[in-house]
Amino acid sequence: MPEGHTLHRLARLHKRRYAGAPVGVSSPQGRFAREASILDGQVMVSAEAYGKHLFHDYGPLGTVHIHLGLYGTFAEQRLPEAEPVGQVRLRLAGATHWTDLRGPNRCELLTPPEVAAIVDRLGPDPLRRDADPDRAWRRISRSRTSIAALLMDQSVLAGVGNVYRAEVLFRHGIAPTVPGRALDETVWKDIWADLVGLMRAGVRTGRIDTVADEHLPEVTGRAPRVDRHGGEVYVYRRTGQPCLVCGTPVAHADLAGRNLYWCPVCQST
CATH class of the missing domain: 1.10.8.50 (Helicase, Ruva Protein; domain 3)
Structure with missing residues (x-):
């Protein structure tokens, strides 16, 4: 299972590539299709990590919570997009890159109280400046x-x-x-x-x-x-x-x- 530094690297990467602009969001596998249809073409506000959890914030539309678990992986590629290979739960497409997520333990669209409930269950993260x-x-x-x-x-x-x-x-x-x-x-x-x-x-x-x-x-x-x-x-x-x-x-x-x-x-x- 990836450790916290990996999720913080991903948060920085996704924030740099996708935040502040409309993002293409799809679910080739179909298991995140309803949520993807809500977010497709919308602006990703930010991306951050807490422990082993990754959060893509879409403002009032909600936050995508991703926990990779033992088998989840991200694949990062430059445009143009290629046909999905394997069971792609979530695809992001921005101005220069696209990203595929496969096999996560969790990939879900949450409300602010639901995000807060996850964070409240976690201890302090050594990589966060607000850690106690x-x-x-x-x-x-x-x-x-x-x-x-x-x-x-x-x-x-x-x-x-x-x-x-x-x-x-x-x-x-x-x-x-x-x-x-x-x-x-x-x-x-x-x-x-x-x-x-x-x-x-x-x-x-x-x-x-x-x-x-x-x-x-x-x-x-x-x-x-x-x-x-x-x-x-x-x-x-x-x-x-x-x-x-x-x-x-x-x-x-x-x-x-x-x-x-x-x-x-x-x-x-």
């Missing part, structure tokens, strides 16, 4: 749940996924099983600041890089990481491989149906 990290801390500091699970709970913290979760815990030497209430507030503030920096870098580059300069392949002589997610990381999807810091094999376990990665030595507290 203290709101997340109040949940974390009272919880017996492991910090690894809390970081993935979108009602606690919005936009953090499996990669950022694994990497930020490694970078701060925190065992994933530590209960939230056992975390020191100073450590939480450091984690939050690190997430803000890492995720902003992800928005800029389109990939997740978490490795310090001294551990990069060109410095250590190791082979660069090859993975469809891209980026240089410490523990994510590196099960059994040596930790880049201490050499201990990276551990793996299942936590609430998601893969968990950590270094048993570097993350011993």
Whole structure:
């Protein structure tokens, strides 16, 4: 599932390409056809992201809420338009580009109260300047749940996924099983600041890089990481491989149906 930086990149891209002008809106697949007919030819006011949710705002006509889930993808192309390929739920067409959305978990036209209800269920998003990290801390500091699970709970913290979760815990030497209430507030503030920096870098580059300069392949002589997610990381999807810091094999376990990665030595507290 895409992490928050991906949705913020998409929001910036769609705002730049489509906002402020009439947009062609269609649903070749047909599952969004009624809503598309309302929006077709209308002006997109803005596009923004909150956590893993993308919102296309059409003013009084409503807001398109998109959640990609596990299988949703956007395809971005320059004009002229081509015939749809596959199950295209939503197509946008602007002055220079067209965009196809396939396989989202949610694609729906919502009223302002319905949008507010979604946002109200989410924790603070490190990529939003209106985020309040203290709101997340109040949940974390009272919880017996492991910090690894809390970081993935979108009602606690919005936009953090499996990669950022694994990497930020490694970078701060925190065992994933530590209960939230056992975390020191100073450590939480450091984690939050690190997430803000890492995720902003992800928005800029389109990939997740978490490795310090001294551990990069060109410095250590190791082979660069090859993975469809891209980026240089410490523990994510590196099960059994040596930790880049201490050499201990990276551990793996299942936590609430998601893969968990950590270094048993570097993350011993």
